[in-house]
Amino acid sequence: MDGALIAGLPLAATQQAYLHEASQMQALSFAMHIPLVCFGIALPATVLFVEWLHLRTGDPLYRTIAKRWTRIMASLFAVGVITGTILSFEMGMLWPGFMSRFGSVFGLGFAIEGFSFFLEAIFIGVYVYGWDRLSPRAHLLSGLPIVFAGMTGSLMVISVNAWMQHPSGFHISGGHVVDVHPLAALFGNSFLWNELVHMYLAGYLVAGFLLAMPYAIARLRGVWTRYERTAFAIPLTIAAVVAPVQVLIGDWVARDVATTQPTKLAAIEGLARTTRGAPEHLLGWYTDGQVKFGIAIPKLLSLLAFHNPDATVQGLDAVPPSQRPPVNIERISFQLMVAIGTALALLGLWFLLFRWRRGRLPRQRWFYIAAAAAGPLSLVALIAGWVVTEVGRQPWVVYHVMSTSEAVTRASGIPVGYGVLAATYLLVIGAVIWVLRRLAAAPLDTRGDPLPATPGTAASSREA
Amino acid sequence: MHLYDVPVIFVLIGLALYVVLGGADFGAGLWQLATLPAERRGSAAARQRAERIREHAHHAMGPVWEANHVWLIFVLTVTWTAYPEAFGSIASTLAVPLFIAALGVIARGVAYALRSGTDRPAELARIDTVFAISSLLTPFALGAVIGAIVSERVPVGNAAGHLFSSWTGPISILVGALAVAVSAYLAAVYLAADAARAGERDLTETFRTRALFAAAIAGAVAVAGLVVLHGDAHRIYHRLVEGPGLPGLVISVLAGLSTVALVLSRRFDLARVSAALAVAGMIAGWAGAQQPFLLHDLTLRQAAAPHETIVLLLVAIAAGAVILFPSLGLLFSLVLRGRFDRPGETGLSSTPATIADVLRPTRHGLRARLAVGGLLGGIGLLSVAEAPWAHGVGVACLFAAMILGFLAVDPAGLAASEDRNA
Known part of the structure; x- marks a missing residue:
C-alpha cells in the first residue's frame, strides 16, 4: 500500500483543535441515522409481506396491520431523509481534507446511493399515498422498488465504509491521489461483502425485534387479540430466523478483520503483544498492556480468529502507540455486541424450536418479557457493533493512508455545532417517540377499515 | 467543452430542479407562516380560512415531499465526486450557513413526520410553525452559500475562508433573500394551480394574489442583486451582462415577465413552466458568467476528479436517470392528475380465499x-x-x-x- 508512505508522517498536535468534537458529532449523527436505516432496509419487505397476505386471503386484518405499519414506515423514512442529509452535509463540513483528497475515489458510491435514496423516496410517496387509490396489485408492485432500493442503498454505503477500512483502487504520488479506479476501490474489496451482509441482516434483526416489542408489551398487559398476535408473530419470526445466522456472519466478519485489520482485532481483545495460541479474555479492563479482572480462556482467540488454536495473533505492539485505537472502548463495545447477539440468537432458536415442537406461540410470561427487551437490546448491539468498526479504525479515516486529524476541518466553532446538533437531535428523538406513540394509540379502525368479524378477535375485545 | 465540464452541468440541473421543486415546498411553508397572525387574532371566519390555506399548502406537497428534497443530495454527491477539492473548500469555509440549512432540513422533516401523528388543530398549528420557520431558514442559508461562491469569498483549502464574513456579504444576503422570494412565488403558483384543479375558487384567488406579490418582490430583489453585483463582484457582473452569462440572463428576465402575465391571466400550469424556466435561466446565467472558475482561484479543470471517475459518474447518472425519470413521472402524474386526491373504490376482484x-x-x-x-x-x-x-x-x-x-x-x-x- 502506497499509503504507508505518508502513514509515518508525524501529525502536529495544533492541527487537531476540534478533532475530538468533530468525531463525536459525526458519531452522534451516525448513531441517530443507523437505527432508521434498519427500518428502511426491513420494514418495506415486512409490510409488503403482510399486504400480500391480505391480497391472498382477503382477510381485512392483514390490511389493517399493513396500513398501520405503512404510517410508521413513512414517518421513520421522513426522519431518515433528514438524518441522511445531515450526514452528507457533515462529510464536507467536518472532513474537508478527506473529501478533497479522496472524493474522486469513493464519491461514486454515494452518488449511486443518492439514486437509491431517490428511488426509495419516490416509491414511498407512491406507496404511502397509493393505499386505496391504486389497484391492489399495482399498489403491491409499487412497494417492490422500495425493497430493491434498500438493498442497493446499503450496498453503496457499505462499499464506501469497507473502502475506508480496507482501501485500494488508487495510488499516492507526491501527495496527490493518482491512478484512481473507483469500481475497483468500491467493489473489488473482499471486506465489502461480509460487512454488507452483517449490516443488512442487522437491519432485519433490529427492525424485527423493535416492531414486535409493542405487541409483546401488549401481551404482558393482557391485550392479546388476533391483531396483536399477528403483528407480534410476523416481525418476531423474522428476527428469530435472522438472529442465529447473524452469529455465523459475525464470525465471518471477525475472521476477515483478523487478517486485514490485525490492530483492530488486537484492540478488541486487548492483546498487547503478538502471541502464539492467544487466549481470549471475557470481561475485565485493559490497562498497562494487560487485561485485568478478566476471565482468560486459553487459545480461544487463535481458534476463533484463525480456526487454529496455535495460530499467531498480532498484538498491539506491532504498531506505535499513536496508531492504536482506544482499547477499552473496543473491548466493551465488542463484548456487548457479542453478548447481546448471542442472547438474541438463543431467544430466536428457543422460539423456533418451541414452534416446531408445540405448533403454537409460547405462553410463558418470561418469553414476552425477553421479546420486549430484545428490541432496545438489539439497538444497543447495533450501535456497539458500529463503534467496534469505526472506533477500531482510529486513528485513521482511510485505513493506514489518511489520519482523521489530516481530514478534519480547520474551522472553529465545531463545539457549538456539536452542542446545537445534540440538542436538536434530542428534540427529534422526543418527536419520533411522540409520533410513534400517537400512531400506536390510534384506534384500530381509523380509516373505516372493516375489522375481522370472527368472535373473540380484535373488534370485540378491543372495545372492552 | 471537455468531459470534466459535464458533471457541473448535471449539478446545475439538479440545483435548478431543487430550487423549482424543493423551493416550492419551502415556499408552501412560508405561506403557512403568513397565516399565523390571522389564526392568532382573527375572527372565527378568518381563522377557518387561515386553517384551510394551511391545510391546502400541506396537502398539495405531501406525496412528493421527500422526492423533492433528494435533489439536494444529488447535488452534493455529484459535486464531491467530480470536484472533490472544491467541495471540501466550500463545505468547510461555509460550514455555518450549511449548518443552518441543515437545521432547517431537520426541523422541516420532523414537522413532516409529526404531522401524521395528529389531527388536532392546535397541535397542527404548532407543528406548522416549526415547518414554516425552517422554510425560511433553509432557502436563505443555501442562497447565502451560492452568494458566497458568486462573490468569490471561498478560497481553496480546508476552512481557508472566514467563518462568517465569507457568507454575510451583500451578495450572499441578496441571493438568500432571492431564494426565499422565489420559493414563495413558486409555491403560490403551484398552490393556485392545485386549488384551481380542485375547483376551490377562493383559494385559487388567494394564492394568485400571493403569487403576484411574491413575483414583485423577487423581481425587485433580482434587480437589486444586479446593482450589488456591479459593485461587489465586478468580473462576474460584466460576464453576466456582456459576456457568456447574457443568454441566461435574458431568458430569465423574459420568462420571469411572462410568468407574471400568465398568472394574471390565470393560466397557472403554463406559469409554472415559465417560472421554472426563469429559475433555470438565472442559474445558467450565473454558470456562464462564472466559468471556467469554480472558486476564486480554482478552475473546473483543476478541480476535476480523474478521468475514470468522471466517466463512471456520468455512466451512473445516465443509468440512474433511466430509472429515475420514469419513476418521478409516475409519481408526479399520480399527484398532478389528482389520483391521490380522493380515495377510490378498492375491494378485491378475486374471491377471498379462506x-x-x-x-x-x-x-x-x-x-x-x-x-x-x-x-x-x-x-x-x-x-x-x-x-x-x-x-x-x-x-x-x-x-x-x-x-x-x-x-x-x-x-x-x-x-x-x-x-x-x-
Missing part, C-alpha cells in the same frame, strides 16, 4: 427441514471452509435457510390458529 387455504400445513414440515439443511450447509461453507467462493455459496445457503425458516414458521397462521387452540 384463511384455511393459507394455513394448509402440508409443506411446512418440508420447509423446516430444508431450512435446517440450508443452515447446516451454510455453516459448513461459510464457517468451516476457507475459499472465498465457498463463503459466497454459504451466505446464499443461509439466506435460503432464513427465508424457508420464516415460511415454515408461518407466523400469520400461527397467530390465527391460537383461537382454535385456546
Whole structure:
C-alpha cells in the first residue's frame, strides 16, 4: 500500500483543535441515522409481506396491520431523509481534507446511493399515498422498488465504509491521489461483502425485534387479540430466523478483520503483544498492556480468529502507540455486541424450536418479557457493533493512508455545532417517540377499515 | 467543452430542479407562516380560512415531499465526486450557513413526520410553525452559500475562508433573500394551480394574489442583486451582462415577465413552466458568467476528479436517470392528475380465499427441514471452509435457510390458529 508512505508522517498536535468534537458529532449523527436505516432496509419487505397476505386471503386484518405499519414506515423514512442529509452535509463540513483528497475515489458510491435514496423516496410517496387509490396489485408492485432500493442503498454505503477500512483502487504520488479506479476501490474489496451482509441482516434483526416489542408489551398487559398476535408473530419470526445466522456472519466478519485489520482485532481483545495460541479474555479492563479482572480462556482467540488454536495473533505492539485505537472502548463495545447477539440468537432458536415442537406461540410470561427487551437490546448491539468498526479504525479515516486529524476541518466553532446538533437531535428523538406513540394509540379502525368479524378477535375485545 | 465540464452541468440541473421543486415546498411553508397572525387574532371566519390555506399548502406537497428534497443530495454527491477539492473548500469555509440549512432540513422533516401523528388543530398549528420557520431558514442559508461562491469569498483549502464574513456579504444576503422570494412565488403558483384543479375558487384567488406579490418582490430583489453585483463582484457582473452569462440572463428576465402575465391571466400550469424556466435561466446565467472558475482561484479543470471517475459518474447518472425519470413521472402524474386526491373504490376482484387455504400445513414440515439443511450447509461453507467462493455459496445457503425458516414458521397462521387452540 502506497499509503504507508505518508502513514509515518508525524501529525502536529495544533492541527487537531476540534478533532475530538468533530468525531463525536459525526458519531452522534451516525448513531441517530443507523437505527432508521434498519427500518428502511426491513420494514418495506415486512409490510409488503403482510399486504400480500391480505391480497391472498382477503382477510381485512392483514390490511389493517399493513396500513398501520405503512404510517410508521413513512414517518421513520421522513426522519431518515433528514438524518441522511445531515450526514452528507457533515462529510464536507467536518472532513474537508478527506473529501478533497479522496472524493474522486469513493464519491461514486454515494452518488449511486443518492439514486437509491431517490428511488426509495419516490416509491414511498407512491406507496404511502397509493393505499386505496391504486389497484391492489399495482399498489403491491409499487412497494417492490422500495425493497430493491434498500438493498442497493446499503450496498453503496457499505462499499464506501469497507473502502475506508480496507482501501485500494488508487495510488499516492507526491501527495496527490493518482491512478484512481473507483469500481475497483468500491467493489473489488473482499471486506465489502461480509460487512454488507452483517449490516443488512442487522437491519432485519433490529427492525424485527423493535416492531414486535409493542405487541409483546401488549401481551404482558393482557391485550392479546388476533391483531396483536399477528403483528407480534410476523416481525418476531423474522428476527428469530435472522438472529442465529447473524452469529455465523459475525464470525465471518471477525475472521476477515483478523487478517486485514490485525490492530483492530488486537484492540478488541486487548492483546498487547503478538502471541502464539492467544487466549481470549471475557470481561475485565485493559490497562498497562494487560487485561485485568478478566476471565482468560486459553487459545480461544487463535481458534476463533484463525480456526487454529496455535495460530499467531498480532498484538498491539506491532504498531506505535499513536496508531492504536482506544482499547477499552473496543473491548466493551465488542463484548456487548457479542453478548447481546448471542442472547438474541438463543431467544430466536428457543422460539423456533418451541414452534416446531408445540405448533403454537409460547405462553410463558418470561418469553414476552425477553421479546420486549430484545428490541432496545438489539439497538444497543447495533450501535456497539458500529463503534467496534469505526472506533477500531482510529486513528485513521482511510485505513493506514489518511489520519482523521489530516481530514478534519480547520474551522472553529465545531463545539457549538456539536452542542446545537445534540440538542436538536434530542428534540427529534422526543418527536419520533411522540409520533410513534400517537400512531400506536390510534384506534384500530381509523380509516373505516372493516375489522375481522370472527368472535373473540380484535373488534370485540378491543372495545372492552 | 471537455468531459470534466459535464458533471457541473448535471449539478446545475439538479440545483435548478431543487430550487423549482424543493423551493416550492419551502415556499408552501412560508405561506403557512403568513397565516399565523390571522389564526392568532382573527375572527372565527378568518381563522377557518387561515386553517384551510394551511391545510391546502400541506396537502398539495405531501406525496412528493421527500422526492423533492433528494435533489439536494444529488447535488452534493455529484459535486464531491467530480470536484472533490472544491467541495471540501466550500463545505468547510461555509460550514455555518450549511449548518443552518441543515437545521432547517431537520426541523422541516420532523414537522413532516409529526404531522401524521395528529389531527388536532392546535397541535397542527404548532407543528406548522416549526415547518414554516425552517422554510425560511433553509432557502436563505443555501442562497447565502451560492452568494458566497458568486462573490468569490471561498478560497481553496480546508476552512481557508472566514467563518462568517465569507457568507454575510451583500451578495450572499441578496441571493438568500432571492431564494426565499422565489420559493414563495413558486409555491403560490403551484398552490393556485392545485386549488384551481380542485375547483376551490377562493383559494385559487388567494394564492394568485400571493403569487403576484411574491413575483414583485423577487423581481425587485433580482434587480437589486444586479446593482450589488456591479459593485461587489465586478468580473462576474460584466460576464453576466456582456459576456457568456447574457443568454441566461435574458431568458430569465423574459420568462420571469411572462410568468407574471400568465398568472394574471390565470393560466397557472403554463406559469409554472415559465417560472421554472426563469429559475433555470438565472442559474445558467450565473454558470456562464462564472466559468471556467469554480472558486476564486480554482478552475473546473483543476478541480476535476480523474478521468475514470468522471466517466463512471456520468455512466451512473445516465443509468440512474433511466430509472429515475420514469419513476418521478409516475409519481408526479399520480399527484398532478389528482389520483391521490380522493380515495377510490378498492375491494378485491378475486374471491377471498379462506384463511384455511393459507394455513394448509402440508409443506411446512418440508420447509423446516430444508431450512435446517440450508443452515447446516451454510455453516459448513461459510464457517468451516476457507475459499472465498465457498463463503459466497454459504451466505446464499443461509439466506435460503432464513427465508424457508420464516415460511415454515408461518407466523400469520400461527397467530390465527391460537383461537382454535385456546
